[in-house]
């Protein structure tokens with residue numbers, strides 16, 4: 200049976216990438232060695248790293264003002280590392296509280312210095328995006344472009360008179376963006392890029408080295424930049440698979456191509472959701488996420504029957520996060536349009552049966 204993988208993360212990767220990754224683990228490029236059992240300083244892995252960085256630069260059209268590194272510690276480490284590198288001891292950072300991950304970012308930044316929360320949607324279980332205005336004396340503005348758990352997404356990049364810092368973990372590489380608007384972008388690999396275990400960090404050079412803080416070596420962006428992501432042993436496998444996924448993305452038409460495909464998938468899903476009498480979305484329509492669609496059954500007594508139907512038809516990963524309940528359809532880059540069409544057909548069939 201074909202499985203439709205709607206997992207929120209680690210998420211679906213292209214089948215072709217999985218095959219290339221498997222081959223690279225067994226026998227990398229006919230070297231007779233596995234990619235994961237050779238030196239990260241040897242020519243083979245150095246080439247993988249260089250290709251990965253070059254693909255990030257090309258896909259996002261990054262200028263020389265930006266550095267690209269692959270780090271460890273997940274996005275959660277960036278919640279602390281970003282303020283440590285950017286927040287001055289006399290200034291303050293502005294944050295938007297739009298979900299669990301945004302709140303975690305705020306929590307960690309407060310360990311480093313002063314934080315002002317400009318707006319929060321916590322009062323309605325993060326089902327909308329708050330209004331805010333950005334003060335011009337903040338060190339930076341931090342926001343989460345896509346709220347993976349609650350299913351809201353910024354529909355455009357916020358206007359900001361101060362450097363913009365973004366946790367882009369769950370919509371990175373999902374559509375064309377103007378990267379030049381950002382001073383720092385970070386994103387865990389495990390949604391649109393590769394396996395868990397590496398975090399992509401893109402930082403504008405002129406922002407660094409201004410806090411006067413004596414940083415721990417591993418938490419200093421400049422160290423990783425100077426050592427080209429090889430201060431210590433990098434996570435070779437996640438970086439390898441990320442490189443393969445980025446190559447897949449480029450060869451298929453890059454961000455314009457994937458942006459259009461993702462638009463088709465989310466339009467297909469939300470139109471069907473809005474016309475189905477048994478289901479409802481959980482967030483304000485104008486800020487619905489193209490990556491993570493959250494929805495509920497109006498009558499929760501129907502959940503066991505719906506879940507049985509999903510299982511019978513090969514759907515995986517649709518259970519909603521415990522803080523929202525219901526269901527979450529994560530439609531990351533590698534999810535085919537057909538999987539979304541099958542899902543809406545199943546929801547339709549379910550409604551026919553139970554309406």
Ligand SMILES: Cc1ncc(COP(=O)(O)O)c(C=O)c1O
Nearest residue numbers: 273274275300347366368369387
């Ligand atoms: C938007 C966002 N930020 C941060 C995280 C946390 O990432 P990690 O588990 O790599 O620390 C996630 C994980 O799902 C996420 O979706």
